[in-house]
Amino acid sequence: MRRAPSTPPELPGYTFVKLLGSGGFSDVFLYEQHLPKRRVAVKVLLTEELTAANRAAFVAEANLMAQLSAHPYIVSIFHADVASDDRPYFVMEYCSGPSLAERYKREPLSVVDVLRTGIRVSGAVATAHGAGILHRDIKPANILTNDFGWPALTDFGISSALDDGLPLSTATLDSLTGDTSGTTGSASVGMSVPWSPAEMFEDDPEPDVRADVFSLAATLYTLLAGHTPFEIRGRSNGALDLIGRIERGAVTPLARDDVPRSLVAVLMKGMATRREDRFASTIEFARALQRVELELGYTPTTIDVPNLHLEEAVREGGDDDADATRARGVATIEAQPVVPIEPPLVDDDATVARGATTVHAQAPTAQVPAAPAPVAEDAPLETVVRRPQQAPPPADPPAAHAPATASEAPPQPKASRANRIALWAGAAALVLVAAAVTAGIVLGGPPAPVEPKTSPSPGGGSAIVVDRVPTPELVSAQASDGAVVFTVENPDEQDGDRMIWRRTDRGDDEPVRQVQEGTFTVDRASDAPVCVEVSIVRAGKGSANPLAGCYPS
CATH class of the missing domain: 3.30.200.20 (Phosphorylase Kinase; domain 1)
Structure with missing residues (x-):
């Protein structure tokens, strides 16, 4: 509503x-x-x-x-x-053109448009990082189009300082008022679930610049696919479903033949579940996109970031008139030469996690590590908000990744003279096997996901066998001082259970919050109904049928 x-x-x-x-x-x-x-x-x-x-x-x-x-x-x-x-x-x-959300909903964007837009917005985000600001809500709707047809990043309403543990302000401003948000244990954080990284779903999220890298990569994927990265058409795509897929890294395969594998690899690296596996900055992400442009024969788009040394240089001059106009410059980072192998993204040392720092304009690096390929959806739809102490999911088997090039294989120890012939024979066999696997993936698409255990259904098909998480029960909903206090109950409480809720009468962008001691409070600014959705989270699964309730009912 x-x-x-x-x-x-x-x-x-x-x-x-x-x-x-x-x-x-x-x-x-x-x-x-x-x-x-x-x-x-x-x-x-x-x-x-x-x-x-x-x-x-x-x-x-x-x-x-x-x-x-x-x-x-x-x-x-x-x-x-x-x-x-x-x-x-x-x-x-005033940006008169459509937002990227309006554009991708009409039709997916071309590869060249996505590359150009991604590099330009990367420079904008890097500029914010250089000023010590995380955007924290990068998504297609927050990238407008100005009168020149250029992208324009907006809506810093939930941005935060890089050295803050939690945001100074959020898109859900009621989270600033403490108890009225119903999250007394820690501050709630506004977010747009389809483009948010897994770390944002922890009880006490501590995002850094790599959270913005994830959101930007997810945004570019959306522009190419015409839907969000973790959305599966024809299946349930609620907030809890998406959170579960994001935590598993289950990106829906991109169904476009004109998107090069190198671009898919860049986006997958940007959307890696573990932040340590992503690009360390939006500048690195933009350089990887530039290499894809060069690979495709396009003129590389420049990366525009502030000239961080201009103001200091002007002051050192000392001879300027006090009333002289000071111009703040924007530096251009030129693209580096394309790596002369196919695909251009070469596996290198894993990206080292580092704290959020100011982004400075710098010369391009020679290589960017390759990214994992999309992971097929292979788990039940029931989802859970990840707890901070949980270990990350195990790595996917090699068959689930994009085909590797010769440069991506780990170095082999030197063989003795007696074993050299055997090694050459083994290497030839491995090449034949790799070629067969590559052909199967390229011609037949990604490997089929592992089928869940099933049992025959009355209709002759198969049904997924799951332990269903019960639906919470609404005990009461009462108005109190411009707010509504909801009391809910777990009908079959077990160790480790918890309940989460979100408001539903304001649209789909409302954040997910945790229920504290069976109650939560929702602001009520007028006599309009206040509606919520509540789910139980148990052992990695959410309620199959969340509780939907309104006040007045």
């Missing part, structure tokens, strides 16, 4: 044109600015969200965007103020 948009405020020097969009805590309107005459987008905080914490978060978002506005692929912010009705607002660049 969508809420009605708020009334556009009266702003001196601006004329209201129309509503552009609505979020959980703000509306975006199109206005005509009188001087200079231009169309602008105005983001306005909702009246019912005017708490001190929400005001601070809104101001923080405006300040973050202002720091990054000089970048060609980040939406510019022009002005921020408080309207006469006491609602904070800020004025932004």
